[in-house]
Amino acid sequence: MPDSKSAVVMDADRIARTLTRIAHEIVERNKGVEDLALVGVRTRGVHIARRLARTLKDITHHDIPTGSLDITLYRDDLMRHTVGPQPLIRRTEIPFSIDDKKILLVDDVLYTGRTTRAALDALIDFGRPKEIQLIVLVDRGHRELPIKADYVGKNLPTNAEESVRVRLLETDGEDEVVLQQEATV
Amino acid sequence: MSTTVHDVDQTPAITSLRSKDLLGIADLLPDEIMLVLDTADAMKEIGSRPIKKVPALRGKTVVNLFFEPSTRTRTSFEIAEKRLSADTLNIAIGTSSVVKGETLADTAMNLEAMRPDMIVLRHSSSGACHLLSRICRSAIINAGDGTHEHPTQALLDAFTIREHKKRLKGLKVAIVGDLLHSRVLRSNIHLLTRMGADVWVCGPPTLMPTDIRRFGVTPTSHVEQAVADADVIMMLRIQLERMEGAYFPSLREYFTIFGMTEARLKLAKPDVMIMHPGPMNRGVEIASEVADGPYSVILEQVANGVAVRMAVLYLLAGGAEHEEAA
Numbered sequence: 001m002p003d004s005k006s007a008v009v010m011d012a013d014r015i016a017r018t019l020t021r022i023a024h025e026i027v028e029r030n031k032g033v034e035d036l037a038l039v040g041v042r043t044r045g046v047h048i049a050r051r052l053a054r055t056l057k058d059i060t061h062h063d064i065p066t067g068s069l070d071i072t073l074y075r076d077d078l079m080r081h082t083v084g085p086q087p088l089i090r091r092t093e094i095p096f097s098i099d100d101k102k103i104l105l106v107d108d109v110l111y112t113g114r115t116t117r118a119a120l121d122a123l124i125d126f127g128r129p130k131e132i133q134l135i136v137l138v139d140r141g142h143r144e145l146p147i148k149a150d151y152v153g154k155n156l157p158t159n160a161e162e163s164v165r166v167r168l169l170e171t172d173g174e175d176e177v178v179l180q181q182e183a184t185v
Numbered sequence: 186m187s188t189t190v191h192d193v194d195q196t197p198a199i200t201s202l203r204s205k206d207l208l209g210i211a212d213l214l215p216d217e218i219m220l221v222l223d224t225a226d227a228m229k230e231i232g233s234r235p236i237k238k239v240p241a242l243r244g245k246t247v248v249n250l251f252f253e254p255s256t257r258t259r260t261s262f263e264i265a266e267k268r269l270s271a272d273t274l275n276i277a278i279g280t281s282s283v284v285k286g287e288t289l290a291d292t293a294m295n296l297e298a299m300r301p302d303m304i305v306l307r308h309s310s311s312g313a314c315h316l317l318s319r320i321c322r323s324a325i326i327n328a329g330d331g332t333h334e335h336p337t338q339a340l341l342d343a344f345t346i347r348e349h350k351k352r353l354k355g356l357k358v359a360i361v362g363d364l365l366h367s368r369v370l371r372s373n374i375h376l377l378t379r380m381g382a383d384v385w386v387c388g389p390p391t392l393m394p395t396d397i398r399r400f401g402v403t404p405t406s407h408v409e410q411a412v413a414d415a416d417v418i419m420m421l422r423i424q425l426e427r428m429e430g431a432y433f434p435s436l437r438e439y440f441t442i443f444g445m446t447e448a449r450l451k452l453a454k455p456d457v458m459i460m461h462p463g464p465m466n467r468g469v470e471i472a473s474e475v476a477d478g479p480y481s482v483i484l485e486q487v488a489n490g491v492a493v494r495m496a497v498l499y500l501l502a503g504g505a506e507h508e509e510a511a
Contacts, residue, residue, distance in 0.1 A: 079243070086503040
């Protein structure tokens with residue numbers, strides 16, 4: 001996938017170290033892992049959430065409940081597309097009560113903030129968490145809503161013509177974050 | 186194309202339906218059927234949440250136009266619409282201007298003038314939905330037309346089978362009952378044969394459509410033959426309201442020869458599923474012990490109906506706009 005107009009901004013080692021660092025930040029900020037639960041936004045946020053759960057278990061010897069959230073039905077542009085197919089819907093799996101939990105919401109890239117807004121609305125329909133903290137692997141700026149991440153893997157200044165692709169072993173065969181010049185758009 | 190349940194990260198072959206309407210299973214490709222079932226799988230989870238509602242169809246108006254009595258299907262569609270946040274209204278025959286002599290086409294065009302996005306239609310005439318699809322801009326969803334098709338019933342049956350058996354291909358499915366008058370049969374035959382199931386149909390010769398082999402199913406009038414080693418047994422209701430002559434001597438005789446009893450159930454596979462689209466005539470096509478027994482998934486079918494209808498509504502919601510823009 002990478003070509004002359006793309007650059008690898010995070011490789012596999014860097015991603016692994018970053019997630020370990022975020023796991024430690026989570027423990028530090030929350031003074032442990034009591035009442036914590038991870039919820040990943042489909043698709044890549046789920047895999048990042050699962051990796052964080054494994055790392056947190058290594059550090060604290062506690063299992064952190066982990067769920068996955070599909071935000072498609074909460075998108076603000078869902079019925080605004082006049083051409084093209086409906087976005088595909090995946091199963092949401094949150095096999096625990098989020099009431100009074102501190103939810104760590106995990107996504108791969110934070111951009112306009114619209115996905116996070118949808119995820120917050122979706123989460124609230126599952127109950128009343130004590131707190132929601134946002135974890136992203138890459139923050140590329142250009143927010144359109146008042147949303148800020150609590151844990152950031154990498155701040156990556158971009159312009160609107162660029163795209164950030166997070167590729168993970170589970171979905172794409174390798175771990176890397178690539179900054180690409182969009183040929184079209 | 187695979188008939189097994191999709192892995193979470195697997196991308197299905199297609200992401201949209203080709204038509205703006207759902208008129209019948211006959212028009213659907215196997216990949217479209219899989220898309221509906223996979224979408225329904227995601228929709229089912231919404232029904233288990235504390236707040237069983239998502240904002241997906243906010244601002245969309247859905248008219249449920251029912252010219253035949255229906256509790257299950259109409260309620261199921263209405264719950265599905267409400268869970269997707271659509272605005273719904275129900276028009277039932279007794280309270281409509283149909284009793285004043287208005288034709289179906291006029292009723293539809295008057296409704297169209299109020300610009301709904303979708304019309305869910307049940308009608309006693311086969312082809313009523315096709316008529317509406319030609320004259321309406323709205324997406325038309327067939328909720329049962331005469332003896333023609335009842336596509337959402339077949340989709341929810343397939344969804345229920347797939348949940349239990351993880352596949353449709355290669356399963357022996359026995360469909361027993363009033364074959365002649367059943368739109369559920371026709372939709373199920375289209376769907377199950379298309380997905381590679383081995384479909385057997387069984388009923389009195391008087392209720393057996395003459396050209397049924399043409400659909401790739403095996404007909405028989407011996408219920409024991411039909412249910413032998415079956416993975417799924419689907420009972421159809423004896424539709425007395427559609428029968429104008431005498432098709433069999435008595436209901437008691439029908440039960441003796443074709444009724445699903447515990448003894449006949451033993452001929453099927455040990456993990457057989459008993460299905461019925463409802464409403465059931467206990468003691469006519471199915472014994473109460475079977476209907477309420479451990480192999481029965483009849484109430485699961487009802488529960489799954491909501492998820493499947495949510496999937497259909499969602500997938501068609503973009504369609505009508507699409508047509509307009511094109």
